[in-house]
Amino acid sequence: MQIHWTKINEVIQETPEVRTYMLDCPDGFTWEEGSHTHLGLEGFNAGEKPNKGLVRHMSISTLPDETFIGITTRIRKQRSGFKDILEGLDAGSPVAVFKTHSNVPLKREDKNIYLLSAGVGLATFRPLVREYMNRPDEMGNLYSLNIDSSKDYLFTDIFESAPEKGFTSKFVDNRDEYYDQVRKLAEDKEGLFYVVGSDAFLTENIALLRGLDIKAEQIMLDKREHTVQEFLG
Ligand SMILES: Cc1cc2nc3c(=O)[nH]c(=O)nc-3n(C[C@H](O)[C@H](O)[C@H](O)COP(=O)(O)OP(=O)(O)OC[C@H]3O[C@@H](n4cnc5c(N)ncnc54)[C@H](O)[C@@H]3O)c2cc1C
Known part of the structure; x- marks a missing residue:
């Protein structure tokens, strides 16, 4: 090492x-x-x-x-x-x-990617957004949804929607709005969902996504392979 x-x-x-x-x-x-x-x-x-x-x-x-x-x-x-x-x-x-x-590089599979994060979890996704902006090859659109109850949203210069580049960013400050938005995003049954936050946040998001017919292999977590299996069952 x-x-x-x-x-x-x-x-x-x-x-x-x-x-x-x-x-x-x-x-x-x-x-x-x-x-x-x-x-x-x-x-x-x-x-x-x-x-x-x-x-x-x-x-x-x-x-x-x-x-x-x-x-x-x-x-x-x-x-x-x-x-x-x-x-x-x-x-x-x-x-x-x-x-x-x-654990969470961009998957270039011509699919839309949804980045779901809580608070400072957005830091993990900042380089994904920059990488997408630099080289959007073999990717669908990119969407970021961040919940932060402090309302002091992070990296608002990078996380600014750019419709011409297929990037949408949304910040919310409460769980009702957050989960409403996730339900809408999960209407894309082919999308890839990246989730970063506390373990409780991951568990809640996985339960919601799975309940909306999103398959385990469409959900990406910033965890080692064996831990991902534990979360995704
Ligand atoms: C793959 C991976 C990536 C990660 N990336 C990041 C990242 O980019 N940024 C990041 O910040 N973290 C990241 N983390 C989490 C990070 O490793 C820490 O676990 C996290 O920041 C908490 O830090 P801390 O334990 O020093 O506690 P703190 O952040 O200091 O505290 C955690 C909580 O406990 C409370 N607390 C702490 N001490 C006390 C006390 N004495 N009395 C009462 N309450 C207290 C705090 O108020 C807070 O709510 C990552 C973890 C993993 C596994």
């Missing part, structure tokens, strides 16, 4: 609670859309065993053509020790990235 130590280049305050940490890209480090990495804070591997309290899975919210590795996360007042340390870091602080892998 290769551990890449790098530095924070910039911290962007996206909304009152959400920040993006732009990391310098180490030589030879690359990734595809939908990737997550392990973000390690200084000292995580100082002992005999790695200190898991200093490591979190994080999606990469950028594409390599943006030069930086973007890590977008919510930092609340009540937060873990990990987020507490992260909040104190600034440009120049060292962090590590390792074990990077995408």
Whole structure:
């Protein structure tokens, strides 16, 4: 396993609670859309065993053509020790990235893709939208639906509908509207549905989609293969 130590280049305050940490890209480090990495804070591997309290899975919210590795996360007042340390870091602080892998690259199967996310889950989909905009080959249309009760919607520059490019983006702030919209999207019985959010969010979305005759193989989760099977039954 290769551990890449790098530095924070910039911290962007996206909304009152959400920040993006732009990391310098180490030589030879690359990734595809939908990737997550392990973000390690200084000292995580100082002992005999790695200190898991200093490591979190994080999606990469950028594409390599943006030069930086973007890590977008919510930092609340009540937060873990990990987020507490992260909040104190600034440009120049060292962090590590390792074990990077995408469970949710764009499927180029000439089908419409529906990106369903809750809150900061949108970060996982940001590079998918950029990748689609760069190269829409062998794809149908792309649709994003994000629910965020804070109403501080993320990445509104990227998640802006572009009808001429077949991209539609919608933000909602309540569950009734969210699930009404999902029901409408699921009228497309051939569509591919990508879902990112808490486990409870995944379970609710899967139950709804399956109840609307969307097959398990049409639902994509940001989980390892064996966990996907557990969720999709
Ligand atoms: C494949 C994958 C990709 C992921 N991508 C991302 C990503 O891009 N961005 C991201 O942010 N996360 C991502 N996650 C989740 C991430 O790994 C963390 O689990 C998540 O951010 C929570 O972080 P935390 O445990 O540090 O807790 P926190 O975010 O600090 O807290 C979690 C919750 O517990 C509450 N809480 C925490 N401490 C206390 C306390 N002392 N007292 C009371 N309440 C408290 C908080 O208010 C919050 O509601 C991903 C996970 C996976 C598996």
